Amino acid sequence: MIGRIWAIALNTFREAARIRVLYGILVLVVGANLLALVLGEMAVHDESRVARDIGLAGISLFGSLTAIFLGVFLLYTEVQRRTIHAIVSKPIERWEFVVGKYLGMALVLSVLVVVFGLAMGGMLLWQGGGVTAAVGKALILSWFEVLVVAALAIFFSSFSTPFLSGIFALALWVIGRVTPDIERATQAASPAISAVTKVVLRIVPDLHLFSVSGRSLDGNAVSVHGDFVPWSYVGLASLHGIGWIVWLLAFAAVLFHRRDFV
Amino acid sequence: MADLAIEVAELKKTYRTPFRRKKVEALRGVSFSVAKNQIFGFVGPNGAGKTTTIRTLMGLIRPTSGTAKLLGHAIPSRLARTRIGFLPEAPYFYDYLTVGELLDLAGRLFGLDATTRKQRADRLIERVGLDRARAQSLKKFSKGMLQRAGLAQALMNDPDLVVLDEPMSGLDPSGRKEVRDLILELRDQGKTVFFSTHILSDVEAITDRVAIVARGVLVGEGTPAELVNRHILGIDVVVRVPREADAELTAAPAGITRIRRLGDELGCTLPADTDVEAWLARAHDQGAKVVQVVPRHETLEDLFLRRTSDPAPGEPPAVAS
Numbered sequence: 174m175i176g177r178i179w180a181i182a183l184n185t186f187r188e189a190a191r192i193r194v195l196y197g198i199l200v201l202v203v204g205a206n207l208l209a210l211v212l213g214e215m216a217v218h219d220e221s222r223v224a225r226d227i228g229l230a231g232i233s234l235f236g237s238l239t240a241i242f243l244g245v246f247l248l249y250t251e252v253q254r255r256t257i258h259a260i261v262s263k264p265i266e267r268w269e270f271v272v273g274k275y276l277g278m279a280l281v282l283s284v285l286v287v288v289f290g291l292a293m294g295g296m297l298l299w300q301g302g303g304v305t306a307a308v309g310k311a312l313i314l315s316w317f318e319v320l321v322v323a324a325l326a327i328f329f330s331s332f333s334t335p336f337l338s339g340i341f342a343l344a345l346w347v348i349g350r351v352t353p354d355i356e357r358a359t360q361a362a363s364p365a366i367s368a369v370t371k372v373v374l375r376i377v378p379d380l381h382l383f384s385v386s387g388r389s390l391d392g393n394a395v396s397v398h399g400d401f402v403p404w405s406y407v408g409l410a411s412l413h414g415i416g417w418i419v420w421l422l423a424f425a426a427v428l429f430h431r432r433d434f435v
Numbered sequence: 436m437a438d439l440a441i442e443v444a445e446l447k448k449t450y451r452t453p454f455r456r457k458k459v460e461a462l463r464g465v466s467f468s469v470a471k472n473q474i475f476g477f478v479g480p481n482g483a484g485k486t487t488t489i490r491t492l493m494g495l496i497r498p499t500s501g502t503a504k505l506l507g508h509a510i511p512s513r514l515a516r517t518r519i520g521f522l523p524e525a526p527y528f529y530d531y532l533t534v535g536e537l538l539d540l541a542g543r544l545f546g547l548d549a550t551t552r553k554q555r556a557d558r559l560i561e562r563v564g565l566d567r568a569r570a571q572s573l574k575k576f577s578k579g580m581l582q583r584a585g586l587a588q589a590l591m592n593d594p595d596l597v598v599l600d601e602p603m604s605g606l607d608p609s610g611r612k613e614v615r616d617l618i619l620e621l622r623d624q625g626k627t628v629f630f631s632t633h634i635l636s637d638v639e640a641i642t643d644r645v646a647i648v649a650r651g652v653l654v655g656e657g658t659p660a661e662l663v664n665r666h667i668l669g670i671d672v673v674v675r676v677p678r679e680a681d682a683e684l685t686a687a688p689a690g691i692t693r694i695r696r697l698g699d700e701l702g703c704t705l706p707a708d709t710d711v712e713a714w715l716a717r718a719h720d721q722g723a724k725v726v727q728v729v730p731r732h733e734t735l736e737d738l739f740l741r742r743t744s745d746p747a748p749g750e751p752p753a754v755a756s
Contacts, residue, residue, distance in 0.1 A: 176543060177543070177546070180540055180544055184529065184540055187532075188529065188531055191572075255527050256527055257495075258490075258495055258523040258527075259521070259528060259585070261494065262493040262495060262516065262521040263516060263545060264513045265544050431497075433450075433497060434490065434496065435487075435495075435496060
């Protein structure tokens, strides 16, 4: 089982490499760092603050957009091009194929996060800001955010077209990042609206958990530039992310299992 | 039964069109069986249900009803698929891979170790004549080369049963001969080969048994000899006779066809139920000398056209890929 899943994952990673997705990632990294340099020069104090903000925002934004872009095509293209015929006719279960595709994409996205992280770290060291534990924690949280978004995209890709999947995944990414704000905004509304909103938000991944810098957590302000979340928070948020990934992949596998490949 | 490689019973598949939800019956109760160590040809016109049957057997499509077993395992069976090699119709593989990488991927999915993968890939690449294209990505392959790569990946697991959907498609005459030779070689190795095609000369040349499918149902099954020998379509006769005798000799019996004159010879096809001796006696009276009398048997092509052309009363034509 592991061997088959790994074979699909490796092939998915190879595809991303061959179609030059990884070069695209490098371009994004260079672009983001150039932006950080320019904005850092414009900042009166603390250029490293700009580098951290741009670096983390870059990982979250470009990572999530790459996850959506790659994810929505992942299963759809296999079915449309009929490449899947030569694969699922071999002794592999369809869920293994879905998991393998996801892991391959997760590998690509991890490369993106690592390259972004290294670039940001290099920039911080160059500017004399140093790489703190808070930066490490924020990186791990961003990585999980990207992995959850990838699972969202692959879930929609298991039954929908890339266009619709992209819209759904993008919408859930945006909603997921502002769930506390939506909840707060609807508190003043009627109890019915508030209740419905709460239920709806329960079925959306809480992506804001992965980008807590600048927010208030249990009444305390947390920031990657100062007091940040403890490691226990990072662990729990990561588990939360893994839970969502497992659920989304399970649903994707069930939907994919029921499909006819004509 | 242990000696059957494929058992299909009353297999049905009904699709619904996306918006109007109109029913399309691709398979309307297909039943047949394939004994082990046979070459079985599955023929039919476009849209007959050949590919739908094969995709159902390979687990790509779920049947609406009916049952099927591959090597004794009810479909879909992962266990059975470990012993089956499959070439899809007009195969499309990951075009960023080389043929070696494609075979390596197939080997990994079959659970082969690295040494076996390498050895088999090398042997198969050479066997299908792609040795010189090893370094090229599949993107640069012609249709015929892709077909060869597809055959190679179908044989990576040294299968007991090989299922080939239109394996001769896209190949030139020499390529088709190579595939025919390969299929015969596989049978000699004790394997079962099930292949679909609409190239009837290939079927007549190599199959042990044939099934003809049309409009989602089987319309004939047997050995090529069994299927075609049952019918004599007419008797081809050629006699050397003066031109003046043509009208007299072709006037009776009714139904004489393919009348032609080649120099001093008259040729025609008498109806199958003609009293040939009486006709020849009449010809002799006109001064004819017999050159040739040959009963014209039905060819597989005749049978194919006859069985697949006219839908049974009340049967709407079915559409299948």
